[in-house]
Amino acid sequence: MVQLSSxxxxxxxxxxxxxxxLFWVSITGRKxxxxxxxxxxxSGPIGYIVSILAVITSLAYFAIRWYxxxxxxxxxxxxxxxxxGICMALAFVIIYPIYRxxxxxxxxxxxxxxxxxxxxxxxxxxxxxxxxxxSEWLTIHVITVAIGQGILAIGFAGGLLYLIRVIDFxxxxxKVKGLEFILFTLLSFVAYILLVxxxxxxxxxxxxxxxxxxxxxxxxxxxxxxxxGPNEGQLITVNRFDPWISAPAIIRSDDLNTVIWSLLGGLLxxxxxxxxxxxxxxxxxQPLLKNVNPQSVDELSYRAIAIGFxxxxxxxxxxxxxxxxIAWTRFWGWDPKEVWALIxxxxxxxxxxxxxxxGWHGEKSAWMCVIGFALIMFNLIFVNLVIAGLHSxxx
Amino acid sequence: MExxxxxxGHVNPFGTYLCESCGKPLIExxxxxxxxxxxxxxxxxxxxxxxxxxxxxxxxSSVKVGIWIIVLLLLASSLGTILPQExxxxxxxxxxQFYENEYGTFGKLYYQLGLHDMYTSWWYMALIAxxxxxxxxxxxxxxxxxxxxxKTQRITRHTKFLERQKLFAKSGQIENIEExxxxxxxxxxxxxxxxxxxxxxxxxxxxxxxxxxxxxxxIGLIIxxxxxxxxxxxxxxxxxxxxxxxxEEVVIKGTDxxxxxxxxxxxxxxxxxxxxxxxxxLERAGAPVVQKFQTSATLLRRTSTNxxxxxxxxxxxxxxxxxxxxxxTFGEFALYQVDYKLNELAEFTFTIEAVDEANEEDLSExxxxxxLYDPEMVYEFExxxxxxxxxxxxxxVINDNREPTTLNRIPDNPRIIFEVFTPEMDPDEDxxxxxxxxIQINEELNGENDYRIRMIDVEMRNVTALTIxxxxxxxxxxxxxxxxxxxxxxxxxxxxxxxxLQNRDGEIWxxxxxxxxxxALKNDFQAITKNTAxxxxxxxxxxxxxxxxxxxxxxxxxxxxxxQ
Ligand code: HEM
Numbered sequence: 001m002v003q004l005s006s007x008x009x010x011x012x013x014x015x016x017x018x019x020x021x022l023f024w025v026s027i028t029g030r031k032x033x034x035x036x037x038x039x040x041x042x043s044g045p046i047g048y049i050v051s052i053l054a055v056i057t058s059l060a061y062f063a064i065r066w067y068x069x070x071x072x073x074x075x076x077x078x079x080x081x082x083x084x085g086i087c088m089a090l091a092f093v094i095i096y097p098i099y100r101x102x103x104x105x106x107x108x109x110x111x112x113x114x115x116x117x118x119x120x121x122x123x124x125x126x127x128x129x130x131x132x133x134x135s136e137w138l139t140i141h142v143i144t145v146a147i148g149q150g151i152l153a154i155g156f157a158g159g160l161l162y163l164i165r166v167i168d169f170x171x172x173x174x175k176v177k178g179l180e181f182i183l184f185t186l187l188s189f190v191a192y193i194l195l196v197x198x199x200x201x202x203x204x205x206x207x208x209x210x211x212x213x214x215x216x217x218x219x220x221x222x223x224x225x226x227x228x229g230p231n232e233g234q235l236i237t238v239n240r241f242d243p244w245i246s247a248p249a250i251i252r253s254d255d256l257n258t259v260i261w262s263l264l265g266g267l268l269x270x271x272x273x274x275x276x277x278x279x280x281x282x283x284x285x286q287p288l289l290k291n292v293n294p295q296s297v298d299e300l301s302y303r304a305i306a307i308g309f310x311x312x313x314x315x316x317x318x319x320x321x322x323x324x325x326i327a328w329t330r331f332w333g334w335d336p337k338e339v340w341a342l343i344x345x346x347x348x349x350x351x352x353x354x355x356x357x358x359g360w361h362g363e364k365s366a367w368m369c370v371i372g373f374a375l376i377m378f379n380l381i382f383v384n385l386v387i388a389g390l391h392s393x394x395x
Numbered sequence: 396m397e398x399x400x401x402x403x404g405h406v407n408p409f410g411t412y413l414c415e416s417c418g419k420p421l422i423e424x425x426x427x428x429x430x431x432x433x434x435x436x437x438x439x440x441x442x443x444x445x446x447x448x449x450x451x452x453x454x455x456s457s458v459k460v461g462i463w464i465i466v467l468l469l470l471a472s473s474l475g476t477i478l479p480q481e482x483x484x485x486x487x488x489x490x491x492q493f494y495e496n497e498y499g500t501f502g503k504l505y506y507q508l509g510l511h512d513m514y515t516s517w518w519y520m521a522l523i524a525x526x527x528x529x530x531x532x533x534x535x536x537x538x539x540x541x542x543x544x545x546k547t548q549r550i551t552r553h554t555k556f557l558e559r560q561k562l563f564a565k566s567g568q569i570e571n572i573e574e575x576x577x578x579x580x581x582x583x584x585x586x587x588x589x590x591x592x593x594x595x596x597x598x599x600x601x602x603x604x605x606x607x608x609x610x611x612x613x614i615g616l617i618i619x620x621x622x623x624x625x626x627x628x629x630x631x632x633x634x635x636x637x638x639x640x641x642x643e644e645v646v647i648k649g650t651d652x653x654x655x656x657x658x659x660x661x662x663x664x665x666x667x668x669x670x671x672x673x674x675x676x677l678e679r680a681g682a683p684v685v686q687k688f689q690t691s692a693t694l695l696r697r698t699s700t701n702x703x704x705x706x707x708x709x710x711x712x713x714x715x716x717x718x719x720x721x722x723x724t725f726g727e728f729a730l731y732q733v734d735y736k737l738n739e740l741a742e743f744t745f746t747i748e749a750v751d752e753a754n755e756e757d758l759s760e761x762x763x764x765x766x767l768y769d770p771e772m773v774y775e776f777e778x779x780x781x782x783x784x785x786x787x788x789x790x791x792v793i794n795d796n797r798e799p800t801t802l803n804r805i806p807d808n809p810r811i812i813f814e815v816f817t818p819e820m821d822p823d824e825d826x827x828x829x830x831x832x833x834i835q836i837n838e839e840l841n842g843e844n845d846y847r848i849r850m851i852d853v854e855m856r857n858v859t860a861l862t863i864x865x866x867x868x869x870x871x872x873x874x875x876x877x878x879x880x881x882x883x884x885x886x887x888x889x890x891x892x893x894x895x896l897q898n899r900d901g902e903i904w905x906x907x908x909x910x911x912x913x914x915a916l917k918n919d920f921q922a923i924t925k926n927t928a929x930x931x932x933x934x935x936x937x938x939x940x941x942x943x944x945x946x947x948x949x950x951x952x953x954x955x956x957x958x959q
Contacts, residue, residue, distance in 0.1 A: 128673045128684050134719070307887065309883070313879075313883060325869070326720055329862045331869075339475060346468055346472070356458075358462070
């Protein structure tokens with residue numbers, strides 16, 4: 001059963017890829033003409049249909065896995081992050097008919113693929129639920145949060161689209177730098193995925209003895225060459241790369257090492273692309289978007305946030321509080337994960353007020369959409385994996 | 396501060412920007428599009444600026460200030476997550492040392508700045524209070540005038556009002572305007588617009604109630620914040636802990652001795668390592684994973700008010716398996732599974748034996764059990780032996796003065812000093828053989844003993860730790876939360892759209908306004924202009940945009956060009 005569900009996920013991944021290509025063709029493929037010589041480019045609607053299929057197959061993955069493991073598959077990093085990707089696709093499928101914007105598809109689908117691919121880098125086996133996680137309210141909470149974040153993520157896709165469309169890439173400016181930084185971050189995720197796949201293919205493994213933050217002897221296994229070793233680490237595996245420096249005990253050195261590898265990989269990809277295009281990457285994408293109506297994209301991303309914000313609030317704060325009250329005896333405990341959900345909430349509240357009362361439309365608003373999504377990802381990745389709190393899924 | 400009478404006859408409060416009734420701009424400005432925020436009404440904060448009260452009012456009613464408060468809260472909150480908060484320190488750690496030891500100078504600074512316990516600090520509280528005040532004032536400042544303006548709005552609006560809407564168009568001279576309007580009316584009715592007519596002019600309006608969404612959600616937030624504040628009154632909130640051993644009955648704190656809890660059995664259940672489903676994951680984890688923590692608990696209630704000291708009479712009320720995520724609730728109380736201790740020592744059973752192997756005395760009769768929570772001090776046997784406990788240390792340590800003592804009453808490391816009297820001895824006169832006995836410890840304290848005390852059995856019990864919680868603020872918080880969500884949905888999933896269709900001396904003037912979702916409004920316009928003589932309104936801000944984008948060749952920046 002679990003295998004079957006994974007197969008559905010694989011199929012959906014290729015459907016997302018197909019949808020991306022179709023949306024791409026719908027924008028660039030002006031040469032398609034039918035027999036009468038009239039330009040007819042139907043790949044946009046077809047791309048939409050393929051995205052619907054992709055969402056259906058990925059929901060099939062979700063349902064089958066749920067059935068097979070006996071609880072909602074949202075209880076570890078792989079499961080939650082995958083579901084977040086699915087929710088983003090779902091949100092796209094819901095919002096597309098309103099605005100019929102193929103560019104949105106071109107921006108959303110790759111992000112969905114990236115999220116799902118990233119999710120698959122985490123251990124995928126079925127994990128038993130610890131007592132604190134055995135709660136219907138937790139299931140409701142997590143699923144609602146993911147849907148809310150998926151919709152907010154459409155705001156991000158819209159914001160990014162807007163920025164690349166309007167920023168002047170011919171002159172160096174902070175805006176250009178900021179945008180290039182966002183693209184570099186996305187590339188780092190790509191690099192991370194490639195590295196993990198690459199090194200696991202090569203079966204790289206280096207084991208260290210080290211001293212953990214409580215002063216105890218411990219063992220850690222690296223799956224990538226160690227640029228940064230653990231605290232007082234000693235390499236046991238022979239013939240492996242000896243780290244240059246070692247990390248302090250409170251830092252999970254293997255994770256830090258992975259981050260560094262990913263950033264280096266992202267940098268490499270970034271400069272290769274820059275060499276190819278000979279201009280900022282955003283600038284290279286911009287000509288594709290010349291037919292985008294900025295105002296309509298602006299409204300679209302605002303709409304996504306207006307729709308996503310209540311759902312996120314309901315799931316991320318209200319349902320979370322109900323669960324916390326039942327599981328932890330108090331509805332709020334200032335644990336990092338909670339605090340970051342609150343921060344995300346406050347951030348989007350500030351966004352809505354700025355937009356409403358201070359006329360922050362267009363570019364400023366688009367930046368905020370992008371930052372909001374960065375906060376969501378920060379909460380998912382950094383807070384979960386680094387500032388490990390009560391909610392930490394890491395087993 | 397005089398009221399302003401508009402040419403349409405309506406008397407507006409001082410400071411009104413667009414006449415509440417006909418919409419004529421009363422204060423000229425040079426924007427092409429009218430600022431439709433709050434319908435251009437006069438707000439107290441914009442009008443009175445003199446006294447201290449006015450200044451405070453104006454300060455808190457400003458959305459700019461409100462946003463600053465939100466942003467400050469956001470930034471402050473994030474500071475508190477850099478290092479763990481005091482309440483999450485490992486048990487037994489002292490904050491004053493922990494931060495410096497673990498995180499060095501940065502940790503020390505963090506502690507000294509008070510960030511280790513930030514969310515209860517006065518300034519964080521003050522920020523939240525400021526948010527609450529701001530919410531109240533800004534809502535009052537806007538709600539009343541907005542309400543009045545939407546209520547008194549006229550159907551026929553001033554031409555200047557129409558012209559300066561974001562969506563606006565007018566036609567040339569047209570015959571049969573009435574026919575077009577009638578068609579449009581039909582279409583708009585189907586789209587669930589509310590139609591009002593005056594003199595052949597039409598105002599179609601939809602979703603006005605969504606304008607109250609923000610006010611409703613702000614009220615919900617205020618109620619929620621009030622609920623949070625009430626927590627600091629002791630009557631509202633109870634947070635107690637009890638430890639209950641297997642088989643033990645304990646009074647539930649906070650119930651005035653009315654309720655008791657019996658722990659029938661506490662247990663920890665682990666996941667089965669042979670379970671196919673979890674095998675891989677359990678192997679990788681390398682340690683057993685807990686499936687449940689469970690206290691089989693019986694709630695008891697005192698039936699009579701006995702004299703103090705006598706055993707209370709108890710009656711069983713209910714039985715419940717208390718688990719994480721499944722508390723036992725009764726009345727306003729809830730009991731949560733929060734901690735446990737497995738295999739706490741409960742009883743030792745001893746016998747004695749002769750040290751000298753040649754001694755063939757039958758000592759098998761001598762067998763006694765010491766309850767480690769509340770030991771009896773004397774054990775007498777029919778064959779004349781008598782064993783006394785001279786001293787009992789449940790949790791033995793040697794203190795700073797190098798004297799034996801006990802840390803607490805919990806038998807984590809019990810030591811007993813026994814005195815053994817043989818039948819020949821007189822316990823009052825003689826001194827028996829003294830030995831110190833504990834787990835794997837048996838020391839003779841006064842020279843060589845003839846008899847040795849031997850432990851033959853150990854009884855252990857599990858102990859469960861429960862939190863007793865009463866929280867009377869929950870109903871208030873729930874109501875606040877529900878109202879907040881209703882307001883949020885009301886303001887976000889509906890929107891207020893208005894369409895003005897006017898016959899101005901044989902010309903059609905059409906204008907539209909939406910507080911959000913212009914896209915839908917434009918679609919509605921599409922529907923009514925398609926087969927009628929009504930002209931499709933132009934988005935005047937987009938016009939602007941396009942002109943500008945021609946100037947800078949496809950690259951533009953339209954910050955703040957559209958105001959609602
Ligand atoms: C965390 C706290 C807050 C939350 C969650 C919140 C939420 C909201 C939401 C969801 C809206 C509707 C926005 C939209 O429809 O786009 C809104 C509108 C508004 N908020 Fe807040 N708000 C908060 C704090 C404040 C504060 C402190 C102020 C005071 C300065 C304020 C003033 C306003 C105003 C004036 C509006 C517009 C009302 C209207 O359009 O008639 N809000 N708020």
